[in-house]
Amino acid sequence: MFSIGTLSRHTGVKVPTIRYYEQMGLLPEPERSAGNQRRYTQKGVDRLGFIKHARDLGFAMAAIKSLIDLHEHPDKSCGAATDIAQAQLDNVRQKIARLQRLEHELDRIAQGCDGAGFAADCYVLTALSDHNLCKTTH
Amino acid sequence: MFSIGTLSRHTGVKVPTIRYYEQMGLLPEPERSAGNQRRYTQKGVDRLGFIKHARDLGFAMAAIKSLIDLHEHPDKSCGAATDIAQAQLDNVRQKIARLQRLEHELDRIAQGCDGAGFAADCYVLTALSDHNLCKTTH
DNA sequence: CTTGAACCTCTAGTCGCTAGAGACATTACA
DNA sequence: TGTAATGTCTCTAGCGACTAGAGGTTCAAG
Known part of the structure; x- marks a missing residue:
C-alpha cells in the first residue's frame, strides 16, 4: 500500500492533482488508513500512469474517462x-x-x-x- | 459614436468580451449615453482592433497591456x-x-x-x- | 406609442490544475 | 516512549480568457 505522496513520486503527478482526479471521477476512491489517509495499491499506480500518459498526450479529461471505461471493459469494441x-x-x-x-x-x-x-x-x-x-x- | 454591438460587429470581438477587456483594464471606460449605455469613438475601434490582432497572434493579456502602453507613449524605446x-x-x-x-x-x-x-x-x-x-x- | 432588439450589471461556470489555511496522522530518531 | 518533522486531511479560492444566464432597462423603428 502506497501513501498519496509515494504514488505522486512513482508517477510524477502532484499530490493535489491526484486528489483532483479522484474528485473528478478519473480515479476511484481508494481505501483509507485508520487515520483517514489514502492508501493505494499497484492498480492505483497503473491507473494514474494511464491518466498521466494520456494527459501528456493532450487528451481532455472527458476523453480520458471514456478511454478508462474502455480499458475496464475489454469486451467492448475498440472503435x-x-x-x-x-x-x-x-x-x-x-x-x-x-x-x-x-x-x-x-x-x-x-x-x-x-x-x-x-x-x-x-x-x-x-x-x-x-x-x-x-x-x-x- | 458606436454602440457596443456596432463595435463588436466592426471588430469581430463579442460583446461580453469587450466588457471583459474593459474590466481588465485593456480598454478605457468609454463615455455613456443618457441611459448608461457605452458609446465608443473611432479611437475605441482602433484600440480594440489592436487588442484583437494581438490576441489572434496569441499574446497574453499582460503582454498586450505592455504593448498598448508603448503604443500610447511613442517617445519610449521600442526595445x-x-x-x-x-x-x-x-x-x-x-x-x-x-x-x-x-x-x-x-x-x-x-x-x-x-x-x-x-x-x-x-x-x-x-x-x-x-x-x-x-x-x-x- | 408600442414592440422587440439591444443593452445594463451581476453571478457563476468552463478547464485543469495550483496555492493556502488550519487541523490531524504518521514516521524517524533519541 | 516522547517529540519533532514531515506528510496528509478538507475546504476554499485563484489562475487565464472568456462564456452563459438571470433579471432588469434603454433604444430605435414603425
Missing part, C-alpha cells in the same frame, strides 16, 4: 478508442497548423524592427495596429 | 515591444515543437489499431497503459 485517438490527432494537427501561421507572421513582425528606435516608429506596434500589414490570415 | 514579440515567437515555436512530438506519437498509436477488434486487444489502450511503448518523450 471508440481509435476514434478518440484520431480526434486528438486531428486536434493536434490543427493546432500545429494554426501555430505555424502565427510563427510566420510573428517572425515577420519581429524581424521588421530592431528594437533600437522609439515606439513611434516600431514596426511591431505598427503591424499590430494595422491588420492589412499581415501576409497571412490568423 | 520592450520587440522583446515581447520575440518572447511570443519563442513561445509559439516551443508549442509547435511539443505538439509535433505529440503528433508523431499519436499517429503511431492511432496507426497501431484498426478499431475493429475488442478493447482488450486495442493498441491505443495498450500504448497508454505502458509508457515504454513510446518512441519519444513527451
Whole structure:
C-alpha cells in the first residue's frame, strides 16, 4: 500500500492533482488508513500512469474517462478508442497548423524592427495596429 | 459614436468580451449615453482592433497591456515591444515543437489499431497503459 | 406609442490544475 | 516512549480568457 505522496513520486503527478482526479471521477476512491489517509495499491499506480500518459498526450479529461471505461471493459469494441485517438490527432494537427501561421507572421513582425528606435516608429506596434500589414490570415 | 454591438460587429470581438477587456483594464471606460449605455469613438475601434490582432497572434493579456502602453507613449524605446514579440515567437515555436512530438506519437498509436477488434486487444489502450511503448518523450 | 432588439450589471461556470489555511496522522530518531 | 518533522486531511479560492444566464432597462423603428 502506497501513501498519496509515494504514488505522486512513482508517477510524477502532484499530490493535489491526484486528489483532483479522484474528485473528478478519473480515479476511484481508494481505501483509507485508520487515520483517514489514502492508501493505494499497484492498480492505483497503473491507473494514474494511464491518466498521466494520456494527459501528456493532450487528451481532455472527458476523453480520458471514456478511454478508462474502455480499458475496464475489454469486451467492448475498440472503435471508440481509435476514434478518440484520431480526434486528438486531428486536434493536434490543427493546432500545429494554426501555430505555424502565427510563427510566420510573428517572425515577420519581429524581424521588421530592431528594437533600437522609439515606439513611434516600431514596426511591431505598427503591424499590430494595422491588420492589412499581415501576409497571412490568423 | 458606436454602440457596443456596432463595435463588436466592426471588430469581430463579442460583446461580453469587450466588457471583459474593459474590466481588465485593456480598454478605457468609454463615455455613456443618457441611459448608461457605452458609446465608443473611432479611437475605441482602433484600440480594440489592436487588442484583437494581438490576441489572434496569441499574446497574453499582460503582454498586450505592455504593448498598448508603448503604443500610447511613442517617445519610449521600442526595445520592450520587440522583446515581447520575440518572447511570443519563442513561445509559439516551443508549442509547435511539443505538439509535433505529440503528433508523431499519436499517429503511431492511432496507426497501431484498426478499431475493429475488442478493447482488450486495442493498441491505443495498450500504448497508454505502458509508457515504454513510446518512441519519444513527451 | 408600442414592440422587440439591444443593452445594463451581476453571478457563476468552463478547464485543469495550483496555492493556502488550519487541523490531524504518521514516521524517524533519541 | 516522547517529540519533532514531515506528510496528509478538507475546504476554499485563484489562475487565464472568456462564456452563459438571470433579471432588469434603454433604444430605435414603425
